[in-house]
Amino acid sequence: MGRRNQSVTISHVAADAGVSLQTVSRVINNEPNVRPEMKARVQASIEKLHYVPSIAAQRMSGSRSYLILVINDRERTIAEWRARRGADWVDQMLLGGMLTSAEHGYRMIFELVDTHNDHVERELSGTIAALQPDGIILTPPHSENPLITNLLDQRNIPFARIGSLTPGSGFAIHMGDAGSAAQATQHLIGLGHKRIGFIAGALDYNLSHWRVDGWRQAMAQAGLSDADLCVQGDFSYESGREAATALLNLTPAPTAIIASNDQMALATLDIANERNLLVPQDLSLISFDNTPVVRFTTPQLTAIDQPIAATFSKAVELLIHQATSPSEQPYLVPGSLVERASTAPPKA
Amino acid sequence: MGRRNQSVTISHVAADAGVSLQTVSRVINNEPNVRPEMKARVQASIEKLHYVPSIAAQRMSGSRSYLILVINDRERTIAEWRARRGADWVDQMLLGGMLTSAEHGYRMIFELVDTHNDHVERELSGTIAALQPDGIILTPPHSENPLITNLLDQRNIPFARIGSLTPGSGFAIHMGDAGSAAQATQHLIGLGHKRIGFIAGALDYNLSHWRVDGWRQAMAQAGLSDADLCVQGDFSYESGREAATALLNLTPAPTAIIASNDQMALATLDIANERNLLVPQDLSLISFDNTPVVRFTTPQLTAIDQPIAATFSKAVELLIHQATSPSEQPYLVPGSLVERASTAPPKA
DNA sequence: CTTCGGCATGCAATCGATTGAAAGTTGCTT
DNA sequence: AAGCAACTTTCAATCGATTGCATGCCGAAG
Numbered sequence: 001m002g003r004r005n006q007s008v009t010i011s012h013v014a015a016d017a018g019v020s021l022q023t024v025s026r027v028i029n030n031e032p033n034v035r036p037e038m039k040a041r042v043q044a045s046i047e048k049l050h051y052v053p054s055i056a057a058q059r060m061s062g063s064r065s066y067l068i069l070v071i072n073d074r075e076r077t078i079a080e081w082r083a084r085r086g087a088d089w090v091d092q093m094l095l096g097g098m099l100t101s102a103e104h105g106y107r108m109i110f111e112l113v114d115t116h117n118d119h120v121e122r123e124l125s126g127t128i129a130a131l132q133p134d135g136i137i138l139t140p141p142h143s144e145n146p147l148i149t150n151l152l153d154q155r156n157i158p159f160a161r162i163g164s165l166t167p168g169s170g171f172a173i174h175m176g177d178a179g180s181a182a183q184a185t186q187h188l189i190g191l192g193h194k195r196i197g198f199i200a201g202a203l204d205y206n207l208s209h210w211r212v213d214g215w216r217q218a219m220a221q222a223g224l225s226d227a228d229l230c231v232q233g234d235f236s237y238e239s240g241r242e243a244a245t246a247l248l249n250l251t252p253a254p255t256a257i258i259a260s261n262d263q264m265a266l267a268t269l270d271i272a273n274e275r276n277l278l279v280p281q282d283l284s285l286i287s288f289d290n291t292p293v294v295r296f297t298t299p300q301l302t303a304i305d306q307p308i309a310a311t312f313s314k315a316v317e318l319l320i321h322q323a324t325s326p327s328e329q330p331y332l333v334p335g336s337l338v339e340r341a342s343t344a345p346p347k348a
Numbered sequence: 349m350g351r352r353n354q355s356v357t358i359s360h361v362a363a364d365a366g367v368s369l370q371t372v373s374r375v376i377n378n379e380p381n382v383r384p385e386m387k388a389r390v391q392a393s394i395e396k397l398h399y400v401p402s403i404a405a406q407r408m409s410g411s412r413s414y415l416i417l418v419i420n421d422r423e424r425t426i427a428e429w430r431a432r433r434g435a436d437w438v439d440q441m442l443l444g445g446m447l448t449s450a451e452h453g454y455r456m457i458f459e460l461v462d463t464h465n466d467h468v469e470r471e472l473s474g475t476i477a478a479l480q481p482d483g484i485i486l487t488p489p490h491s492e493n494p495l496i497t498n499l500l501d502q503r504n505i506p507f508a509r510i511g512s513l514t515p516g517s518g519f520a521i522h523m524g525d526a527g528s529a530a531q532a533t534q535h536l537i538g539l540g541h542k543r544i545g546f547i548a549g550a551l552d553y554n555l556s557h558w559r560v561d562g563w564r565q566a567m568a569q570a571g572l573s574d575a576d577l578c579v580q581g582d583f584s585y586e587s588g589r590e591a592a593t594a595l596l597n598l599t600p601a602p603t604a605i606i607a608s609n610d611q612m613a614l615a616t617l618d619i620a621n622e623r624n625l626l627v628p629q630d631l632s633l634i635s636f637d638n639t640p641v642v643r644f645t646t647p648q649l650t651a652i653d654q655p656i657a658a659t660f661s662k663a664v665e666l667l668i669h670q671a672t673s674p675s676e677q678p679y680l681v682p683g684s685l686v687e688r689a690s691t692a693p694p695k696a
Numbered sequence: 697c698t699t700c701g702g703c704a705t706g707c708a709a710t711c712g713a714t715t716g717a718a719a720g721t722t723g724c725t726t
Numbered sequence: 727a728a729g730c731a732a733c734t735t736t737c738a739a740t741c742g743a744t745t746g747c748a749t750g751c752c753g754a755a756g
Binding site for chain 1: 734741742
């Protein structure tokens with residue numbers, strides 16, 4: 001409401017340096033054709049007056065907005081969000097993305113969009129109109145939603161897709177989920193396990209499929225059967241309990257289980273305890289995510305670390321530099337197996 | 349760079365509805381003096397064209413920016429950040445604040461500012477000039493930094509101070525740290541404990557002092573001595589180990605310990621295990637924060653839950669509604685004791 | 697029947713930056 | 727010494743909204 005704006009503008013700088021606005025603008029944006037002497041004088045004034053350009057004004061005049069939008073799936077409640085994702089995801093996403101953005105003078109804004117909504121485009125479209133971000137980062141399960149990617153293509157806004165393999169438009173970045181699952185499986189096979197159960201994640205996340213695939217391939221490669229050994233979960237603790245129960249009710253029961261996230265692994269651990277199964281002696285356990293919790297369970301869990309912060313950092317850099325080396329697509333920021341105390345050879 | 353901007357503007361709406369821009373602007377901002385019939389016609393056009401006002405333009409013309417800035421302390425690395433704060437803080441801050449902001453059409457932007465920097469004002473001042481936020485949320489230890497609050501006062505930007513008791517300018521919101529500490533202490537006293545140790549948090553956070561005070565008062569009230577029983581930590585796991593060691597080396601050793609955050613409580617639990625002390629039989633343990641980890645330790649930890657999401661939600665609402673009921677200051681969003689399995693009567 | 701106040705709407709200036717074209721400088725060629 | 731290109735700097739329009747002021751319309755009061 002007509003709040004008096006006492007901030008320093010480009011014309012104050014111009015006046016102070018005794019040049020026109022346009023020259024100042026050139027200096028700010030590092031454009032050519034400015035005499036070094038002039039440039040120095042302007043920079044001195046900028047420094048002296050602590051001038052910082054207004055992002056709103058820059059955006060208005062058709063330049064950048066220095067804003068990067070991160071699209072996350074909206075859960076109905078905070079509890080639900082955390083149940084499915086674990087706190088760590090947000091933490092790393094925020095810090096990884098934010099630090100890198102800040103380095104380049106950009107800021108990040110988070111937006112929640114409901115996948116199961118017919119108006120995704122409308123909703124996103126409105127956000128874009130309001131914010132006019134320079135780039136957008138899509139997180140699963142939005143990363144491969146054609147409604148969204150088409151919209152972005154059409155609007156010509158650069159975007160990155162986290163957890164995506166399909167090259168196509170936008171930068172696809174993934175963490176080698178299939179490879180990681182295979183690595184975990186091979187680790188268990190190496191220890192002598194033959195019946196290795198797998199708890200899959202929610203199917204609207206493509207990475208859930210990739211993880212299953214990796215496990216399946218590793219099993220096949222070792223000549224082991226995977227029949228009945230894959231049970232469906234949805235990343236929640238509760239679904240993990242059900243899946244673990246189903247797996248351990250099989251005869252013969254698996255001697256090892258890989259869970260598609262930490263929450264489901266924790267559930268599996270609890271089920272094992274309730275059945276008086278010792279981990280790792282009676283049951284080996286490997287999880288995906290490697291959030292801080294897994295270091296405080298008994299035993300500490302062997303897990304596939306997901307480099308989320310690094311992934312967001314990469315996404316931000318790609319967007320800002322508008323990289324264009326389509327040969328590299330999809331970009332890989334690989335996960336890695338962190339060995340702790342939840343795996344051992346099966347009992348003879 | 350002169351990217352063609354194909355978005356719908358206010359004049360498109362005006363043309364479609366057959367009225368002037370100003371009328372459309374009035375309708376958007378719910379101003380009086382518009383005939384209902386006219387208002388309906390304009391709203392129909394807005395709906396039809398999917399018009400959404402550009403925030404940059406709104407900000408430019410002296411209105412709101414619909415941006416709320418959250419200032420956090422910058423740690424040197426992500427690991428350091430997480431060590432001191434635990435992942436959950438970020439998660440709840442983001443979700444609590446974001447959901448509430450979104451409800452009112454606002455967005456949040458996070459900014460890291462280095463406390464130990466002489467140029468705090470300069471840095472913050474630049475961010476404000478660039479973003480021109482409608483409100484700012486200060487988190488500890490910035491909440492009571494006079495350099496910052498003075499700057500904000502002077503610029504006349506509404507702000508909230510999380511974890512602050514001092515009324516003064518801006519909205520002070522706290523979680524009743526002293527009361528919570530007292531509650532935890534009384535809980536232990538009720539169980540029969542007489543020697544209750546306390547691990548304090550980093551002293552540049554005021555809430556660290558309040559927690560110590562609460563414990564001290566509860567001890568005094570029960571006629572118990574607190575001599576030597578308070579040891580300094582800095583919220584990190586490592587400092588927790590040292591503090592716990594110091595406390596358990598006392599003779600007689602405390603039979604219960606309250607840690608100022610979960611990280612230090614986890615460290616205490618580890619130290620107890622290493623010394624073959626059973627929790628809770630030999631040592632009762634209560635922590636602050638109640639992050640998800642404490643449900644997965646053995647035993648599960650009794651903890652003071654800190655309603656961070658609710659606090660941020662409150663902060664956002666105060667800022668947006670520009671509430672002015674100074675009588676209520678400071679606002680309280682109280683923590684609560686969550687009883688789990690880490691406390692028991694002391695051995696006879 | 698004129699006039700005045702209140703409500704509804706339109707005109708034009710404004711916010712702070714960018715940008716393409718115009719104007720002014722410089723220096724080199726012929 | 728005049729002509730012209732290349733480089734610097736300035737002028738003026740523009741982005742999309744808000745806002746104070748002017749204007750038009752209405753009915754009620756004088």
